[in-house]
Amino acid sequence: MTTPVLAIEHLHVELPVRAEMRTVLHDVSLTIGPSEALGLVGESGSGKSMTARSIMRLLSPGASTTGTILFEGVDVLTMHHDALLAFRRKGVAMIYQDPRAHINPVRTIGDFLTEGILLDGSVSTAEAQAKVISLLDEVGIPDAKRRLRQYPHQLSGGLLQRVMIAAALSEEPRLLLADEPTTALDVTTQEEVMAILDQLRVERSLAMLFITHDLDLAAAVSDRVAAMYAGVIIEVGDAASLHTDSLHPYTVGLLDSRPEFGARVRARPIPGRPILASEAPPGCVFAERCPYVTERCRSERPILREVDGRLVACHRAEELRGTISFAGAQEPR
Amino acid sequence: MRQLARTVVGALITILTSSFIVFAALSASPGNAATILAGNRATPKTIKEIAHRYGLDQPFLSRYVHWLGGAIHGNFGISLQYRVSVASLLKPRIGTTFMLITLAGIIILVLGIGSAIAATRFPRLGMPVTIGSGLFIAVPTFVAALILVELFALQVSWFPVLGTSSGSITDRLWHLTLPAFALALSWAAFVAQISRASLRGEANREHVQTARGRGLTESQVFRRHVLRNGAIPIVTVFGLTIAGLVAGSVVVEQAFGIDGIGSFLVQSVAAKDTNCVMAIALILVVCFVVVTAIADMVYWLLDPRVRSGLGR
């Protein structure tokens, strides 16, 4: 078996909030194989961005982290200064949700794009520019030479996100982290930008962690999809069978709550308020909102285990398989 | 280029307007000037003659145009007090005051912005900088002057207590060191606090995260993304500060007995030497406007968003 590009094991993260430590991730385990795309879905606040930031080791100072994050077999969390810089330069690249906030507004597009390449010191400015121009071409930005001299506020959101994608690819990373890369864009450009990202990733056979709210998008671009709730990974399975074979009531609930295009029945959001990781009860984090909750669910947290070739954290997975529905569900007890 | 033209035109208009206000306010009583010039025992006839010789009997507007025309060529007329040209009195004093303000500006740059940078880069220095700047910002210039003289001139006599030197540059700098510190301290504290807030704000920006995530070292992140962006408001504040120093120099020159523009202004006001007062007022206004215009230009150069007319 080949070593996975990324293997997160039992990652637990706490952040300081007003003098007290607050849990944001409980025991997260995920793997991404070579050239594999893993989708990460979940409601707002479930900890998706925190997972990505943990991988980059970009959590705010004072964060406490346990577990391991193996990048090509090496633990990122214990890397020393130089190794960490090298990992950020060459190993991983991140595409952020809001390109306007994540690109320095007072530096030119050219500065932003070449900054990563030039860090090495082994590449001349002219070479870096040539490389960057061809990358801009690939992400569908014509007239690249002129763009290099422009400033971020002179570009539309869609173009800026393409610039961000080009910047991420410029460092030739082996792992791409994309945190809702199209959410901040307007609907017409979302599809184009997503198509470009997907195409360039596949061409380069890059591994990717793809974070999104959109289950269908996750299924379309990823090989496998992981669902997260309150800082816990609740289910991981093949993207192709996400719609048919999902086992966890939360995943099924998310699928039901999609606003379906042209559908007669209105989308049903999962009843109840999403909880934060820091409010998680001792048992299953989803217990409060689950129509199938039992006593055991409330007292014992289910671990992620294999059922039918998927990973699921539910005590009743086998028993409920294929029968889960929120339609007739009563208010949970 | 258009921005440059706009700034220059704006500055000229400000200078012109304020020159008119200065002239209108101070030359309101031309009779006085003639009386003073004529001396104590002058008859009304001599006064009239003198008024005529210096053009004081002309209508207001033509006197203004005459005065402004002279001022542009550095000719501010005759000092009523000393009976020599105002320009010859101002020239050496301008040099002294310029030196004082430059020195104070450098101190502010090094202490104020330097401590803000240090505190942002090395959080351990944050506390001392907070305390130090909080302390110094509250000390008025004349109190700072007294304390500095007591400590460094009287107790350890590293520096002279009073006066200006006409000797070598180093000697003059030596005389101006304590005054410059007295002038600079509270401004340095002010600049430190503003700069620190600006840098801290910039350090928390999302794009700084991006840079860090790309594997830049902390010092690269700081130089390229925090300092560069944080400098934009700092420049504005520094421009204001220099303008404030021009005003503050009056107090410090008085306190240290420095024969500069500021103390000469006070002296001229006391002697009702309106020609000198008008000249100094105009010079101060011009300094003020020029410094502000330069700060504007630098601001414009540093911020591409302002440059393309987007505003902030």
Ligand SMILES: Nc1ncnc2c1ncn2[C@@H]1O[C@H](COP(=O)(O)OP(=O)(O)OP(=O)(O)O)[C@@H](O)[C@H]1O
């Ligand atoms: N700096 C911080 N300090 C403490 N807690 C934080 C901080 N930033 C985020 N959190 C908390 O961490 C949890 C996870 O947030 P995260 O941003 O990972 O959610 P997300 O799944 O990415 O949500 P979204 O879909 O809205 O982006 C949230 O409950 C949030 O309140």
Ligand SMILES: [Mg+2]
């Ligand atoms: Mg997020």
